[in-house]
Amino acid sequence: xxxxxxxxxxxxxxxxxxxxxxxxxxxxxxxxxxxxxxxxxxxxxxxxxxxxxxxxxxxxxxxxxxxxxxxxxxxxxxxxxxxxxxxxxxxxxxxxxxxxxxxxxxxxxxxxxxxxxxxxxxxxxxxxxxxxxxxxxxxxxxxxx
Numbered sequence: 001x002x003x004x005x006x007x008x009x010x011x012x013x014x015x016x017x018x019x020x021x022x023x024x025x026x027x028x029x030x031x032x033x034x035x036x037x038x039x040x041x042x043x044x045x046x047x048x049x050x051x052x053x054x055x056x057x058x059x060x061x062x063x064x065x066x067x068x069x070x071x072x073x074x075x076x077x078x079x080x081x082x083x084x085x086x087x088x089x090x091x092x093x094x095x096x097x098x099x100x101x102x103x104x105x106x107x108x109x110x111x112x113x114x115x116x117x118x119x120x121x122x123x124x125x126x127x128x129x130x131x132x133x134x135x136x137x138x139x140x141x142x143x144x145x
Contacts, residue, residue, distance in 0.1 A: 001015075031067070035072060035075065042054070044079070045081060045082070048065060051072065052064075
């Protein structure tokens with residue numbers, strides 16, 4: 001025992017303290033299960049603040065936001081916001097973000113010009129193409145083929 005503790009660089013007291021905790025269950029396990037369930041119910045988009053509010057309002061649990069943050073870190077979960085696909089400009093008008101325009105080269109300064117984009121998807125028996133016709137000026141989808 002003494003040689004093993006010396007080899008791993010651990011004191012005997014720390015070893016016995018660790019050994020005593022082996023049979024114990026985690027006191028936060030019930031709260032971690034509820035946090036995990038609230039996080040999954042939000043499709044992994046809630047952070048610790050919204051998970052706290054969700055637990056307090058829906059389940060009536062009195063829990064501090066700092067405790068939720070600590071337990072979410074312990075579980076290794078964090079919010080995963082959806083990426084921005086379109087920016088809303090004006091009234092009912094969606095335009096792709098500027099970086100998307102310059103990277104793809106599909107932008108237009110005049111209305112009523114359309115472009116054809118084909119998206120390949122791999123399948124077991126070859127390739128299938130989905131083509132969408134989009135007005136390049138304001139980003140409206142004209143047709144899907």
